[in-house]
Amino acid sequence: MYTMKEVCEQVGISYETLRFYCNEGLVPNVKRNKNNYRDFDERNISWLKSLQCLKKCDMSIKDMKKYMSLCLGGTSTISERKRLLAIQKELLLSKINEINESINFIDNKQKFFNGVLAGEINYTSNLVDVDK
Numbered sequence: 001m002y003t004m005k006e007v008c009e010q011v012g013i014s015y016e017t018l019r020f021y022c023n024e025g026l027v028p029n030v031k032r033n034k035n036n037y038r039d040f041d042e043r044n045i046s047w048l049k050s051l052q053c054l055k056k057c058d059m060s061i062k063d064m065k066k067y068m069s070l071c072l073g074g075t076s077t078i079s080e081r082k083r084l085l086a087i088q089k090e091l092l093l094s095k096i097n098e099i100n101e102s103i104n105f106i107d108n109k110q111k112f113f114n115g116v117l118a119g120e121i122n123y124t125s126n127l128v129d130v131d132k
Helices: 004-011 015-023 042-056 061-072 074-117
Strands: none
Touching: 004 015, 004 042, 015 042, 042 061, 061 074
16 A cells, blocks of 8 residues: 555655545545545556646547546446547547647748848748848
């Protein structure tokens, strides 16, 4: 069994985050010791690592709760869980595309600025008139 502090160190989350997850009901089946402190087991830690991954995937707390509820439903909910994860994957792929477009914009601007600084390209601006 592990204390909250030990779990935070193993999972790589803050004490406040762990407490929030527990208070939101996102960590089911956590036992309490004789002093009424939470005692976590290996399954709790594995689940918390899954929650961290879902968080990194930008899944909302509401969707994490839905996913958890489906997990608690057993094998009959696997198709629905797959669907929920597929939706999240599509959102992430869309964000990757947006990031790549932004990187391309920056790369093109850097090339333009390099050309201007090297005297190879005349400077133009979409905001102000440029004196020649």
